[in-house]
Amino acid sequence: MAKNKITVLALLILFVLSFFQAPATPAAEDPAAFYKGKTVMLTVGSSPGGGYDTWARLVAPALGKLIGATVVVKNMPEAGGVVALDDIYHTRNARGLKIHLARDILPPLLEATDFPGTSARWEVQKLQWLARLSTDPATFAGSPKKFKSFEDVRKAKQFLCGVDAAMSVSGTRTAIALEALGLENGKIVAGYPGGSERRLAVIQGELNGTSGSYDSLEKYFASGDLVPLWVMSKEKIKENPKVPTVFELGIKPEARKWLDWQLNVEETGRTLVAPPDTPQDRVKYLRDALGKILNDPRFLKEVAIRKYSVQYLPGDQIQGVFKKVMNLSKKEKGDLIYILKTKYMK
Amino acid sequence: MQGIQGVFQPMVFLYMIGATFIGLVFGIIPGLSGMTFLALLIPFTYGMDPLMAMTVLLAGHSVVHTAGGITAILLNVPGTAACAPTLIDGYPMAQQGKAGRAIGIAVMASAVGGLFGAVVLIVSMPIMRAIVMAFGSPELFFLCVLGITFIAAVAGDSLTKGLISGALGLILSFVGFDAVTATARLTFDSLYLNSGVRIIPLVLGLFALPQVIDLMASGGAIAKDATMIKVGSDMWEGVKDVFRHWGLTLRTSAIGALIGAIPGVGAETAIWIAYGHAKQTSKHPETFGFGAPEGIIGPEAANNSKEGGALIPTLAFGVPGSSGMAVMLGAFLVVGLDPGPLFIRDHLDICYAMIITLAIANVVGAAFCLAFTKYMAKITIIPARILAPLILILVVIGAYLYKGNWLDIVATFVIGALGYAMVRLSYPRPPLIIGFVLGALLERYLHLSVKTVGGLFFLRPISLVIIFLTILGLFYNQISAAFRRAK
Amino acid sequence: MKIDMKKFVPAVLMTFFFAGVIVSVLPYPMAAKRLPLAVSLLGIILSLMVIWEAMRPSRQPEKGEEAPLAEEDVHAKVAGDALMKALAWVVGVLVAVYLLGLQVGLAFYAFLYCKLHGGGWLGSVVLGLGIMIFIYLIFVLLLNTIFPAGLLFELFV
Numbered sequence: 001m002a003k004n005k006i007t008v009l010a011l012l013i014l015f016v017l018s019f020f021q022a023p024a025t026p027a028a029e030d031p032a033a034f035y036k037g038k039t040v041m042l043t044v045g046s047s048p049g050g051g052y053d054t055w056a057r058l059v060a061p062a063l064g065k066l067i068g069a070t071v072v073v074k075n076m077p078e079a080g081g082v083v084a085l086d087d088i089y090h091t092r093n094a095r096g097l098k099i100h101l102a103r104d105i106l107p108p109l110l111e112a113t114d115f116p117g118t119s120a121r122w123e124v125q126k127l128q129w130l131a132r133l134s135t136d137p138a139t140f141a142g143s144p145k146k147f148k149s150f151e152d153v154r155k156a157k158q159f160l161c162g163v164d165a166a167m168s169v170s171g172t173r174t175a176i177a178l179e180a181l182g183l184e185n186g187k188i189v190a191g192y193p194g195g196s197e198r199r200l201a202v203i204q205g206e207l208n209g210t211s212g213s214y215d216s217l218e219k220y221f222a223s224g225d226l227v228p229l230w231v232m233s234k235e236k237i238k239e240n241p242k243v244p245t246v247f248e249l250g251i252k253p254e255a256r257k258w259l260d261w262q263l264n265v266e267e268t269g270r271t272l273v274a275p276p277d278t279p280q281d282r283v284k285y286l287r288d289a290l291g292k293i294l295n296d297p298r299f300l301k302e303v304a305i306r307k308y309s310v311q312y313l314p315g316d317q318i319q320g321v322f323k324k325v326m327n328l329s330k331k332e333k334g335d336l337i338y339i340l341k342t343k344y345m346k
Numbered sequence: 347m348q349g350i351q352g353v354f355q356p357m358v359f360l361y362m363i364g365a366t367f368i369g370l371v372f373g374i375i376p377g378l379s380g381m382t383f384l385a386l387l388i389p390f391t392y393g394m395d396p397l398m399a400m401t402v403l404l405a406g407h408s409v410v411h412t413a414g415g416i417t418a419i420l421l422n423v424p425g426t427a428a429c430a431p432t433l434i435d436g437y438p439m440a441q442q443g444k445a446g447r448a449i450g451i452a453v454m455a456s457a458v459g460g461l462f463g464a465v466v467l468i469v470s471m472p473i474m475r476a477i478v479m480a481f482g483s484p485e486l487f488f489l490c491v492l493g494i495t496f497i498a499a500v501a502g503d504s505l506t507k508g509l510i511s512g513a514l515g516l517i518l519s520f521v522g523f524d525a526v527t528a529t530a531r532l533t534f535d536s537l538y539l540n541s542g543v544r545i546i547p548l549v550l551g552l553f554a555l556p557q558v559i560d561l562m563a564s565g566g567a568i569a570k571d572a573t574m575i576k577v578g579s580d581m582w583e584g585v586k587d588v589f590r591h592w593g594l595t596l597r598t599s600a601i602g603a604l605i606g607a608i609p610g611v612g613a614e615t616a617i618w619i620a621y622g623h624a625k626q627t628s629k630h631p632e633t634f635g636f637g638a639p640e641g642i643i644g645p646e647a648a649n650n651s652k653e654g655g656a657l658i659p660t661l662a663f664g665v666p667g668s669s670g671m672a673v674m675l676g677a678f679l680v681v682g683l684d685p686g687p688l689f690i691r692d693h694l695d696i697c698y699a700m701i702i703t704l705a706i707a708n709v710v711g712a713a714f715c716l717a718f719t720k721y722m723a724k725i726t727i728i729p730a731r732i733l734a735p736l737i738l739i740l741v742v743i744g745a746y747l748y749k750g751n752w753l754d755i756v757a758t759f760v761i762g763a764l765g766y767a768m769v770r771l772s773y774p775r776p777p778l779i780i781g782f783v784l785g786a787l788l789e790r791y792l793h794l795s796v797k798t799v800g801g802l803f804f805l806r807p808i809s810l811v812i813i814f815l816t817i818l819g820l821f822y823n824q825i826s827a828a829f830r831r832a833k
Numbered sequence: 834m835k836i837d838m839k840k841f842v843p844a845v846l847m848t849f850f851f852a853g854v855i856v857s858v859l860p861y862p863m864a865a866k867r868l869p870l871a872v873s874l875l876g877i878i879l880s881l882m883v884i885w886e887a888m889r890p891s892r893q894p895e896k897g898e899e900a901p902l903a904e905e906d907v908h909a910k911v912a913g914d915a916l917m918k919a920l921a922w923v924v925g926v927l928v929a930v931y932l933l934g935l936q937v938g939l940a941f942y943a944f945l946y947c948k949l950h951g952g953g954w955l956g957s958v959v960l961g962l963g964i965m966i967f968i969y970l971i972f973v974l975l976l977n978t979i980f981p982a983g984l985l986f987e988l989f990v
Contacts (some may be wrong), residue, residue: 054679057392074750075385082523083541160798165525189797191526191790193610196665196675200609203663206482206798219664219686306682341528346797506882510847513876517854520869527865532857555923562919735946738926739939739964746935747972752981759927771843789868 031285034096036068042272043074043088044101045081051213052081055133055270056101058303062293067285080168081106089127091275096282099130099274104266105169107273112328113167113337124322128274128283131290132313135269136213137233138173139243141226143202150229150249153209159186162198162207166190166341170198173262174211175340177232180259182252187346202226214239215307233263258339261328268318269311287315349695350702352397361398362405366707369406370714373413376737377550377744379426380410384673388680396681400696401703403677407670408460408704409711411649415452415642416715420445420568420725421737423554427545428613428649430779431621433553434500435634435641442637443569445723450584451642453715455595458588459647460708462599463606463654467701470607471690474662481608484803487791488812489608490784493615495820499622500776502635508777511768515781518543522786526793538753543761546748548782551761554741556769559762561730561737568733569726581719587639594624594640595647602648606655606667611791613652613668614783620648626822654704661690661697840887844880851876922946934983936973940965 040063044056056073064071076084081103088100089110110122140161142153153159161178163171171190178186189207192198198210199217203225214237220226221240228243237243251259272290274283293299294312303310328336352358365387372383383406391399414425419436432452439448470477481489494512501508521532522542533539561568588595598620605616624644625634634641656667664685666672678685683693690697715722725733745758768775795803804813818825851873858866858873929938944961948954973980 051679053676057389057680061392073389076749083537086537165523166528168525171528189794190528191793193790194672196663197610200478200659200663200665201482201794201798204479204482206794219684219688223687225687306679307684506879506886510876510879510883513851513872513879514847516872517851517869517876520872524865527862529861529865531861531865531869532854559916559919559923562922563915565915731946731950735922735926735943738923739943742926742930742935742939743968743972746980755927755930759924762923767843771839773843785868785872792868793864 031096031282032067034282035285038069038097040064040067040069040071040096041074041094041098042071042101043076043084043098045084045103045106046075046077051136051216052101052103052270054306055308058299058306058308059101059133059272059290059293062296062299063289066289066293080164082110085110086122088273088275089122092277094275094278096274096278096286099272099286101133102127102268102271102273103169104135104269104271105172105262107268108261108265108322109167109172112333113340125319126276128276128278129268129315129318129322130272130274130283130286131294131315132268132311132318133270133272133294134308134311135233135267136215137231137235137237137266138211139214139217139231139237140174140177140209140211140229141199141202141217141220142209142229143205144224144227145205146208147227147229149227150244153229154183154185156185156208159183159208160346161186161188161209161211162192162201163188163190163211164192164194164198166345170195170211172340173232173266175344176255176258176262177211177230177246178344179339180246180251180255180262181249182255186344188344189346199226232266257332258336261336264321268321269313271313271318272315283315290315349397349698349700352695353401353699353702353706358398358401362401362703362707363710365402365406366409366710367714369409369707370413370711372406373410373425374417375740375744376417376421376423376425376554377546377741378747379414379546380407380670381673382747383407383410384670384677388673388677391677392680394681396683397696397699399677399681400683400700403674404700404703405707407674408650408653408707409456411646411653412453412456412460412708412711412715415456415646415649416449416719416722419448419452419642420722421554422557422568423737424549426649427549427779427783428617428652429645430549430553430776431500431617431645432642432649434621434776435636435638438635438637439642440568440723440726443726444580444637445569445726446719447580447584447587447639448637448642449719449723450581450716451587451639452584452646453712453719454585454588455598455643455646456650457708457712458595459599459602459650460654460711461705462596462647463603463651464701464705464708465654466600466603466607466651467654467657467704470658471697474658474690475687477607478609478659478662478665480808482799482806483791483794484799484806484809485812486608486611487788487795488804488809488816489605489611489615490788490791492812492816492819493611493618493784494780494788495816496618496622497777497780498820499625500618500774500780502774504772504774507773511773511775512777512781515778515783516785516788517781518548518778519782519785520789526790538751538757542786543782544748544754544757545783547745547754547758548761549779550741550745551758551763552765552768552775552778554737555759555762556766558734558738558741559766560769561734565730567727567729579720581716581723584639585716588643591640591643594627595643597627598624598644598647599651602651603655606648606652607658608655609659609663609665609667611784611787613656613670614787616652616655617645617648618780620644622819626819631823650708654701657700657704661685661700663687664689837887840883844883844887848877848880848884851880930981930983932983932985935980936965936968938983939968 042056042060044052046052060071060073084100085102085106091098107124111124147153161174163174165171174188195212199220201207202210221228230244230246230249231237232246236245291314294310300310369383372378384403410426411428414429415432417423417425418429418433419440422433422437424430424433436448497508497512521539523540524531530540601620602616606612621644624640625631628640656671659665659667660671666675675685742755745755748754854873855870858869926942929942933941940961943964944957947960948957
């Protein structure tokens with residue numbers, strides 16, 4: 001009998017305590033008032049440290065301060081960011097309290113291919129794109145002992161590139177680069193833990209080439225351990241205009257569409273995105289807030305200290321970029337998967 | 347030495363001591379580890395002066411294993427994953443009422459190991475590059491193989507069961523998204539399993555939950571026959587043990603530091619190799635698993651010295667020497683530093699600051715622990731009805747804090763069922779951990795070796811040395827017996 | 834023939850487990866299934882060895898891993914009843930956290946456990962509240978962790 005009394009009392013206590021956990025919010029509310037005092041979760045598909053995480057940690061406090069909320073960064077590095085992206089896509093009822101920093105190539109990749117472990121019918125357009133923070137064109141680098149320039153790459157017996165995984169960011173970009181440049185001698189080895197390990201492997205001579213953001217590779221160029229071979233973008237790199245763009249090196253006509261697909265997508269860069277069901281007024285509010293931050297000179301100064309730079313693009317324009325890109329036919333999707341998973345794999 | 351002076355500025359020093367203490371707390375609570383420490387504290391370093399930030403982060407991170415060994419001894423639950431080998435001999439000692447001595451051993455060995463790691467760092471600075479350059483995928487593969495053979499050393503009395511346990515661990519390591527072929531293996535279409543089995547839920551489920559069940563069911567305390575007064579008073583005996591076996595202490599410190607310097611796999615394998623080496627070189631290997639002091643010295647010295655070793659590739663190339671270092675690299679970026687080949691040249695002061703921090707934190711951390719050993723040892727006399735639910739609560743918190751994923755708590759309990767079954771059926775659990783930690787690494791480096799170097803990838807000088815050491819280790823007992831007969 | 838059930842049953846289960854793994858990985862590409870197949874095969878062989886051992890009369894009693902005497906004693910003493918209760922309590926924390934969220938669930942669990950194992954009213958409530966405050970101060974306030982809210986709260990609040 002005593003146990004029954006205890007149970008009833010306990011449930012009463014719980015009932016009272018329940019009011020401390022989740023305060024009720026009225027449904028329609030001015031977004032500015034809504035965000036005050038709330039906690040916003042910003043998920044990022046990489047582990048602490050590294051480009052994406054640092055960007056998240058730069059934006060989070062600035063955003064929090066502007067909208068009066070606490071923005072908490074949550075790392076979800078699994079599967080190179082795929083899990084985090086899939087998570088935001090399937091998030092329901094976050095009401096604008098959860099956003100994600102997406103890795104350029106992944107959203108369209110998930111739509112174009114049946115990425116294992118993610119659900120089918122992935123649609124990039126459904127996501128609410130908030131703002132682009134920066135782009136970071138990928139640069140391909142090789143060992144100075146074997147290559148002085150791209151011509152050496154073409155002439156080499158084998159150009160062995162390291163990537164993290166097939167259909168990862170590095171894997172996709174490498175496969176498409178090899179295809180676009182018509183590098184028959186190109187081969188991909190997947191399975192490296194990350195960019196720094198790939199760079200080490202090139203320096204050791206185990207690999208011939210690797211790719212990465214110019215920022216992360218720059219110090220290796222400075223030390224002479226690696227040489228830049230080409231950059232995957234339409235414009236040259238300001239800091240190093242001698243590095244050819246991929247377009248200057250002779251593109252295979254049939255492969256041009258993949259390159260366009262890739263580069264249009266890379267144009268979306270590091271972008272903040274919200275779940276598909278986020279209320280529109282909050283999407284607009286966040287877009288405006290981010291627009292203010294990314295053009296604020298104080299924020300730009302902080303970014304510059306880390307030798308980063310902002311390339312702001314408002315969310316609705318990003319939505320437009322994806323409209324351009326996502327029109328692959330079934331056959332094209334099949335071809336793409338072949339190129340990414342099989343064609344160049346050693 | 348601007349860096350070293352920087353560390354001794356009052357504010358920096360104070361923060362470092364504070365961070366050391368917090369690191370100890372993270373180490374002692376199962377489920378919280380050095381990586382969680384870094385992940386939770388990095389946001390606070392945002393905007394901090396780089397020297398202060400690195401000092402704070404490194405100080406806390408380097409002492410987690412000092413405290414983690416204590417939990418392994420007192421509760422049969424590793425405070426950090428790297429302290430798993432410590433429970434093999436540490437917990438039996440606690441059960442015999444010798445918890446104080448065991449803690450004394452663990453803490454002192456940790457301190458010596460940590461200092462050794464700092465010394466190795468200083469000494470190796472001119473040759474850091476060469477060390478890291480020498481280890482490619484083939485070497486990493488053979489190192490994994492070497493580590494796996496130590497399953498035999500921790501299998502206890504039934505080698506067959508130990509190997510089955512190891513095999514089970516290997517299979518668990520294969521669960522998840524395979525980077526090489528972009529296939530989801532054994533995930534049964536679950537997005538959670540796509541990222542594989544996680545180490546913290548695994549360790550918590552395997553060790554903590556069965557322990558909790560046992561405590562709740564038996565109602566007694568951990569130390570079976572000890573009296574209140576005696577427990578904890580033999581701490582200095584343990585400290586002396588470390589110096590009695592000074593050869594082993596130095597050797598296992600060296601193993602930790604040198605193998606820990608090998609990027610990627612070093613940190614994982616070093617502790618098991620250290621334990622195995624301690625057993626092989628002991629005059630009484632049959633006492634291992636029942637409270638042999640050397641069984642604590644080996645892994646505890648190694649798990650602290652490996653942190654120093656892991657800094658070598660991190661500073662020399664920006665390649666993380668361990669998973670903790672991978673997070674540390676992130677911290678570098680947050681404060682505006684950028685480790686790469688020129689880092690040592692451009693930021694020598696920060697490097698020196700880090701080395702000195704490593705040394706000081708290890709000494710201070712050990713001092714803290716020794717000061718409280720007597721009280722901590724008394725945990726072994728606390729009745730189960732108080733201890734068990736507290737441990738359980740910490741397990742749940744630790745499992746959740748790991749990645750903020752509720753499913754990790756569920757996973758912990760599922761694995762807990764496995765862990766309990768293994769205890770009841772006398773299947774040793776440490777081999778499972780080894781198999782789990784090394785399995786996927788083994789597969790990855792085999793693949794990379796074959797694809798980049800080719801089928802004859804074993805024909806490299808360092809690889810051959812490692813192969814030789816492996817064979818030596820496997821047949822050590824037979825070889826040394828043969829030597830003794832020859833005499 | 835006396836079969837050591839304690840060895841026999843788990844070994845049989847392990848055999849089926851490894852066989853199951855083999856069946857599961859067969860459809861994967863070669864590079865993905867190579868090592869799992871090899872390890873599973875090894876696992877089956879080892880399990881069969883244990884089955885064989887279990888079916889022969891053994892001369893010496895098998896020892897377990899850690900201090901065997903101490904563990905054996907505990908298990909002998911642990912009667913079915915006490916074990917069932919312990920298992921129920923362990924699973925219970927999971928239920929508590931699922932229904933009530935981490936903060937309230939753990940606090941409530943501590944309170945309940947203490948009360949039902951001989952603690953007084955005041956002590957149990959203090960313990961429960963203490964745990965709640967501890968979690969709140971350190972993890973929510975200081976470290977900005979977000980804890981799951983629990984099923985019941987999501988349904989009714």
